[in-house]
Each structure stands twice: as C-alpha cells, then as structure tokens.
Amino acid sequence: MQSAEGKVIRYGDNIDTDVIIPARYLATSEPSELAKHCMEDIDRSFASRVSKGDIIVAGKNFGCGSSREHAPIAIKASGISCVIARTFARIFYRNSINIGLPIMECDEAYDKISDGDTVSVDFERGIIKDETTGEEFRGQAFPEFMQKIIDSEGLINYINRG
Amino acid sequence: MGMTMTQKILAAHAHQDSVQTGQLIEADLDLVLGNDITAPVAIKEMDKFSNKGVFDKDKIALVPDHFVPAKDIKSAENCKCVREFARKNKITNYFEVGQMGIEHALLPEKGLVSPGDLIIGADSHTCTYGALGAFSTGVGSTDMAAGMATGKAWFKVPSAIKFNLTGKLGKWVSGKDVILHIIGMTGVDGALYQSMEFTGEGVAELGMDDRFTISNMAIEAGAKNGIFPVDEKTIEYEKAHGADQGVITSADPDAEYTKVYNIDLSEIRPTVAFPHLPENARTFEDIPEIKIDQVVIGSCTNGRMSDLRTAAAILKGRHIAEGMRCIVIPATEAIYLKAMEEGLLKIFIEAGAVVSTPTCGPCLGGYMGILAAGERCVSTTNRNFVGRMGDVTSEIYLASPATAAASAIEGKIADPTGY
Ligand code: SF4
Numbered sequence: 001m002q003s004a005e006g007k008v009i010r011y012g013d014n015i016d017t018d019v020i021i022p023a024r025y026l027a028t029s030e031p032s033e034l035a036k037h038c039m040e041d042i043d044r045s046f047a048s049r050v051s052k053g054d055i056i057v058a059g060k061n062f063g064c065g066s067s068r069e070h071a072p073i074a075i076k077a078s079g080i081s082c083v084i085a086r087t088f089a090r091i092f093y094r095n096s097i098n099i100g101l102p103i104m105e106c107d108e109a110y111d112k113i114s115d116g117d118t119v120s121v122d123f124e125r126g127i128i129k130d131e132t133t134g135e136e137f138r139g140q141a142f143p144e145f146m147q148k149i150i151d152s153e154g155l156i157n158y159i160n161r162g
Numbered sequence: 163m164g165m166t167m168t169q170k171i172l173a174a175h176a177h178q179d180s181v182q183t184g185q186l187i188e189a190d191l192d193l194v195l196g197n198d199i200t201a202p203v204a205i206k207e208m209d210k211f212s213n214k215g216v217f218d219k220d221k222i223a224l225v226p227d228h229f230v231p232a233k234d235i236k237s238a239e240n241c242k243c244v245r246e247f248a249r250k251n252k253i254t255n256y257f258e259v260g261q262m263g264i265e266h267a268l269l270p271e272k273g274l275v276s277p278g279d280l281i282i283g284a285d286s287h288t289c290t291y292g293a294l295g296a297f298s299t300g301v302g303s304t305d306m307a308a309g310m311a312t313g314k315a316w317f318k319v320p321s322a323i324k325f326n327l328t329g330k331l332g333k334w335v336s337g338k339d340v341i342l343h344i345i346g347m348t349g350v351d352g353a354l355y356q357s358m359e360f361t362g363e364g365v366a367e368l369g370m371d372d373r374f375t376i377s378n379m380a381i382e383a384g385a386k387n388g389i390f391p392v393d394e395k396t397i398e399y400e401k402a403h404g405a406d407q408g409v410i411t412s413a414d415p416d417a418e419y420t421k422v423y424n425i426d427l428s429e430i431r432p433t434v435a436f437p438h439l440p441e442n443a444r445t446f447e448d449i450p451e452i453k454i455d456q457v458v459i460g461s462c463t464n465g466r467m468s469d470l471r472t473a474a475a476i477l478k479g480r481h482i483a484e485g486m487r488c489i490v491i492p493a494t495e496a497i498y499l500k501a502m503e504e505g506l507l508k509i510f511i512e513a514g515a516v517v518s519t520p521t522c523g524p525c526l527g528g529y530m531g532i533l534a535a536g537e538r539c540v541s542t543t544n545r546n547f548v549g550r551m552g553d554v555t556s557e558i559y560l561a562s563p564a565t566a567a568a569s570a571i572e573g574k575i576a577d578p579t580g581y
Contacts, residue, residue, distance in 0.1 A: 014350055014439060018547040023526040027229065027236030029203045041549040061351040061384060065547060066526070067286040069203055069302035090355050090386055091286055095302035145186050145316070155304050156210045159312065 003122050004081035004102060005131070006053035009046065010115040013059035017092065020063065020071040029070060031077035038074040052079035055121070057113050059085065063092025069099060076101045082121050084128060084139065086110050097146050098155040104128065106139035123150075164414025166322040167389050168357040171297040171411055175280040183321045183418075191221065192296075193274060194309040195283030197265055198226035202243045203303035204284060208311060216251045217313035223255040223274060223283075224248050225265040228522040233529040263494025263520045266290035266378060266462035271494055276400065276408030277392045282306070282315050287462050287544065289380045293373035294400065295392035295411065300381060320386045322357035323348075324419040327364030329428035334578040336472065337372030338464055338542065338562035340425070341379040342433040346443025347423065354384035356420065359413060361391060364427045370399045371468040378463045379544050382440040432577055434540075435560035438548045446577040452559070456539040457482070457570040458551075459563055460491025460518070461525045464542035467497055469563040474506040476567035476581045477513040483573025488515035489531045495520060515570070527551045533558075540569040 019041040021034055028034065039046035056075065062085035063071060072095045075083065082102045096103045102123055109128045113119060117132035126141030142150065152158035165173065165180060173181040175189035196204055201224055208214075216222055224244050229237035248256035255274060262268065266287050269275055277295035281288065286300035301315065309315050325344065345352075358380045360373075368376075373390050380388025390396070392410045400407070434449060436442040459465070459473050470492060482488045490510045492498040498520060501507050507517050523530030525543040533539055533552030538559065541551065546558035561569070564578035 016545075016547045018526075018545070018550050022549055023528060026199050027234065027240065029206070041554050061354065064350060064384065065286065065545060067200065067284055067288075067300040067302050069200070069284075069304060072302075087351060087354060089351070089384060091300050091302060091381075094305060098302060098304035098308075143186060155308050156207055159308055160210070160212045 002124055003120065004053065004055060005118070005120040006055045006081050007051070008055050008057050008113055008115060008117045008119050009050065010113070011056065011058040014061045014064055015058055016065035017063055017068050017071040018065055021068065021074040026068060026070055031073050034070050034074035035077035038078045047078065050078050050080065053081045054079060055119050056080055056083045057110055058083065059110055060087045062088050064089035067091045069095045072096045072099055072101045084109050097149055100150055100154040102150065104139040106137050108137045109139065163418060164416035166357060166417045167359055167391070167411050167413040168297055168322060168387060169319055171278055171280055172317060172319055181319045183319055185319045186316060187319060188314050188316050189280055191282055191309050191313050191315055192279040193221050193223060193281040194306060195223045195225070195265060195269065195281065195285065195288060196306050197228055197285055198230055198237065198240050198244055199228045200284035200303045200306060202240045204306040204310065205243055205247045207304055207307035211311050213311065216310045219252045220254045221313070222253050222310055223269060224253055225257050225262055225268055227262055227264050228526065229528050230262065230521055231259050231519065261495060263497070264462045264465060264522055267466055267493035267497070270294060270374070271403055271496055273403040273405035276406045277396065278409030278411050282309050286381045287378050289385065289387045290374055290378040290462060292377035292380065292387050292389035293370065294396055295390060297387055297389065299387050320355055320357045321420045322359050323353055324422045325358060325360045326362040326422060326424045327360060327427055328362055328424070329364055329426040330367040331427045331430060334564040334581065335430050335432060336562045336564065337368060337375035339430050339433040340427065341376045342435050342440065342443045342560060343430050345379065345383050345440050346433070348383045350382060350439055350441045351384040353380065356385055358383065358385045358388040360388065365390060366393060367427060369468060370395055371466045374466065375463055379440070382544055432562060432565050432579060434565060434575060435546055437546050437557040437559065440544065440546060440560060449575055452538065452575045454540050454569060454574060455487065455537040456531060456533065457486065457488040457566050458524050458531055458539060458541040458543060459566050460493060461522065461543040462493065463544040464563050465491055465493030465497065467500055469542065470497065470501050470506050473563040473567040474509045476564060476578060477515070477571065478509045480513055480571050482514040482570040486570055486573050488570040489518060489524065490515050491518045491521060491523060493520055524551055540566050540575055542566050
C-alpha cells in the first residue's frame with residue numbers, strides 16, 4: 001500500500017494492548033471477531049463509528065504492553081488504514097510491519113491534527129497531509145528493508161519470495 | 163567504538179565482528195518460544211510458508227500457560243492446536259498441564275536458557291532471561307512463525323541505558339521494589355527501543371529471583387531487553403538447572419550509553435505502582451489509606467520460590483483480613499512441589515489464602531481471580547492497565563510479595579516494614 005486517506009480518530013498517550021483488545025477476547029484470533037471489541041475498554045463507540053480507511057492518530061508509546069498480535073490485527077480488521085503516533089511501543093511496531101498494517105511516527109501530526117479531520121498519508125515519501133486544514137507534516141519513512149516487508153504484504157510473503 | 167553487552171550478543175549471532183546502534187541485522191536464534199495465546203496464531207501463519215516444518219525441533223519451546231488448565235472451550239481448542247503441532251513436529255520442549263509453569267519461570271528452571279543466547283518469544287515478558295546474561299526479547303506471532311520456520315529474526319540494534327547498582331537491599335525490600343522504582347524514574351517509555359543494562363557491585367547482592375523480576379519488567383519501561391552480567395550466582399544457578407555453560411559476554415569498557423543511572427540499593431524502599439500505569443510508583447510516605455478487596459501473589463514477575471518464602475514468612479501464624487481474598491499462584495510445578503515440601507502451602511491456606519495450580523490466570527484478566535466493578539487488588543504481577551484484571555473500573559496496585567502479604571493481612575495497602 002502506498003497511500004491512505006480517511007477520517008481521524010484521535011487518542012492520547014500510552015494506549016496499551018489491553019485496551020486495544022482486552023484479554024477476555026483473546027481466546028479467538030479471528031480478525032472480524034477481534035474487530036468487534038477493538039478499543040472497547042477506552043472507547044465503547046469505536047467499533048460502531050469506525051469506517052473503512054479511517055486513520056488513528058495518537059500520542060506516545062502507542063501499543064505498549066503485551067506482544068499480542070491480536071492488537072494490530074484487530075485495528076487492521078476494523079478498517080483502519082494507518083496509525084500515526086508520536087512513538088510506538090517496539091513489539092507493536094514490529095507486529096504492525098509483519099502483518100502489513102501501515103504505521104508512521106510523527107510528533108507534529110499528533111500536535112496539530114484534530115479528531116474528525118480528513119487526513120492523507122503518502123508512505124513512500126513519509127508525508128502526512130491534513131486535508132481539512134491543508135497542513136502538511138513530515139513523518140518517518142520506513143527503512144528500505146521494512147518497506148520491502150510491507151510491500152510484500154507481511155513478513156511471511158517476504159520470506160517466501162526470498 | 164566499544165559495544166554494549168546486548169550489541170555483542172547480537173553481533174555474534176549475526177556473524178559479524180561488530181554492530182552499531184540502529185543497524186538492521188538478521189540473527190540466528192537459539193530458542194523460539196510461544197504460549198497458548200500467541201502460538202496458535204503463529205501455527206496458522208506457518209501454513210503459509212512454502213517450506214513446511216520447523217528449523218530445529220529442540221530449539222522451540224511451547225508452553226500453554228495463560229488460560230491453562232483450559233478455562234473454556236475456545237482455550238481448550240487453542241491448547242489442542244498447540245499440542246497437535248508439537249506432536250506433529252516432534253517438539254522436544256512442549257510442556258503439558260502437570261509439567262508446565264508460567265513460561266518465563268519455566269524456561270530458566272528447565273535449563274533452556276544459557277548466557278549469551280539469543281532468544282525470541284511471542285510474549286512480551288520474554289525479556290526475563292536477561293537475568294541470565296542472555297539477549298531475549300518479546301515479538302509477535304508472525305515473528306514467532308518466521309523464527310520457527312527459519313531459525314532467524316531481524317533486529318534493529320538498540321542503544322542502551324546503564325543502571326549502575328551499588329549497596330544492598332534492606333529487609334522486605336526486593337527486586338520488585340527496585341524495578342518499580344526504576345520505572346518510576348524512566349517512565350513507561352523511558353527505555354523505548356533501547357536495552358537496559360544492569361551493572362555495578364550491587365548486582366552481586368541480588369539473588370537470581372530478584373534479577374529475574376527486574377529483567378522481567380524491562381518491557382514496562384518500553385525496553386527491548388534488560389540484561390545482567392554473568393557472575394558466580396548465575397553460573398551456580400545454571401549448573402543447578404542443567405543448562406549449558408553458554409558464552410559469557412560483557413560490555414566493552416568504552417561502550418556508549420545514552421544515559422547512566424546510579425542506584426543505591428540500600429535507599430530503595432517498598433514501592434507500589436498506582437493505577438493505571440507501572441510508572442506511577444510511590445513509597446509509603448505518599449500512600450494514603452486504601453482499602454483493598456484482593457491480593458494476588460504469583461506471575462512470571464513474582465511467583466518464584468523466594469517470592470513465596472517471603473510471603474509465607476509474613477503470613478505465618480497470621481490471618482488475612484476479613485472480607486479479603488488472597489490468591490497464591492506458584493509459577494511452576496517444581497516451585498509448587500518445593501513450596502509444599504517446605505510447608506509454605508500450609509501457611510498460605512491456614513492464613514486464609516487460596517493456592518492455585520501454576521497459571522497466568524488473573525494476571526491478564528483470564529480467570530482465577532477476576533475483579534468486579536470498583537474492586538481493588540494489590541498484585542505482584544507486572545501490569546496495572548485499565549481493565550487488565552477485570553472490570554474497567556477495577557484498580558490494580560503493583561507491589562512486591564512482602565507488600566502484598568502485609569496488605570492481605572491488613573486489608574489495605576500496607577508497608578511490610580516492621581513485620
Ligand atoms: S504471568 Fe502475566 S505477564 Fe507473565 S506471561 Fe503470564 S500473563 Fe504474561
């Protein structure tokens with residue numbers, strides 16, 4: 001995926017994997033089941049208001065806590081096209097790349113983008129544009145190696161092609 | 163420029179003379195771990211590989227421990243999936259109910275971790291084995307699948323923060339208080355993408371169980387790993403558990419650190435992390451009277467022998483407060499058995515506690531002690547996020563086994579000093 005565009009759903013700092021997908025739902029790994037409960041412990045309305053292509057914008061340390069891949073899977077299955085945060089917890093970062101959920105780090109975007117804005121992201125150039133305000137921000141583009149994994153739609157395909 | 167201890171282990175496994183911070187490497191794995199939640203996802207992914215099968219049946223550990231003994235039908239299905247995979251691939255280190263334990267207590271106990279090893283596990287607390295001078299880190303299920311298939315994983319070489327320890331811990335103060343104090347200083351993202359390297363003469367004063375507890379919670383500071391140097395205590399532990407000698411690694415004298423913290427262990431006091439982040443560390447001067455409903459003593463952080471001994475020493479001849487529930491969970495079957503032989507289980511049960519078979523259980527809000535709305539729990543586990551142990555309005559206070567035991571007796575968050 002080279003670009004994304006959608007409406008922003010905004011959260012604060014330290015959004016942990018226990019609120020992204022609570023452990024009581026981990027007995028399944030079915031993406032559509034997980035999506036039904038995504039974010040429910042901090043935002044009961046998420047599952048009902050999210051629509052395909054939406055973008056999450058959050059503060060620092062997004063995805064901290066457990067290594068459950070169910071967290072990025074739930075977010076991806078909810079239709080989220082990209083997560084932009086100040087910083088990501090490292091396991092969540094890895095998992096997102098490995099399953100092909102685009103993510104990007106950018107301080108300014110968090111500071112300036114409001115909930116409900118329409119935002120577009122150009123992954124190759126690392127450009128985030130707030131279409132509502134017209135402002136542009138520069139995020140971190142991926143190192144080539146990670147971009148290859150994303151382009152292969154995940155680590156396993158990347159290895160298979162190897 | 164010199165390398166940190168972590169960088170040296172990574173370089174050795176990437177077959178390179180040296181590596182630098184930020185470099186992307188591909189490294190050989192000595193062990194790949196998964197549990198009943200993460201392994202089924204990885205096993206499904208394995209099917210997508212063009213090359214079927216595992217890279218080395220002796221270098222994979224599968225430990226159903228989270229919802230085990232199976233708490234419901236779906237958990238039972240997950241366990242079945244892991245069990246059948248283990249059988250089909252003749253995995254040596256599969257641990258069935260009755261021989262299992264919480265993975266991060268079990269692997270070192272079974273002698274599966276040696277100094278200098280490079281280990282990944284599809285569980286964030288895989289960082290625990292840093293206590294033995296190994297590089298170990300948590301990954302997701304896809305990384306686990308790729309690791310099982312190829313015996314390799316990609317890493318970005320981390321920078322490191324140095325924690326220079328001096329002095330000696332006081333009575334009823336333990337590794338848990340040290341790491342809660344540290345996370346209180348660094349914050350939950352203070353070591354993001356970095357290694358935490360513990361060093362200094364104070365290390366020798368820490369028992370292995372304290373070191374396991376400290377390395378275990380490195381992830382709660384955002385770290386990639388938390389590593390200790392190898393000393394006589396490590397070697398003794400490894401001998402006792404039949405582990406290979408491994409490769410003893412130490413940081414170069416001119417290794418660079420992004421930050422150095424000096425910590426005098428004798429100044430650490432019993433510490434409690436308030437809801438809802440492990441960084442909300444407080445000592446008893448700043449803790450008002452807070453009534454609690456439940457105490458949990460267990461988990462991969464504090465379910466080891468010395469933790470149970472400490473809790474039993476405080477609970478012996480006493481009874482938990484009226485209306486309290488106290489749940490004690492030995493982390494492995496071997497610990498359970500030893501606690502029985504030493505008479506600790508009797509002490510717990512006579513004090514009014516319940517003793518469970520090894521399981522993660524309440525630590526991640528699975529079962530065996532879920533909290534109702536508004537309930538408060540003092541827990542020796544490692545995370546106090548919103549809803550982690552039950553209802554979203556419940557509260558978890560993270561503490562040491564000594565603080566947890568004193569709190570069970572008093573029915574409120576209580577200072578163990580004086581017991
Ligand atoms: S005891 Fe808790 S933190 Fe440790 S592995 Fe189990 S669920 Fe995870």
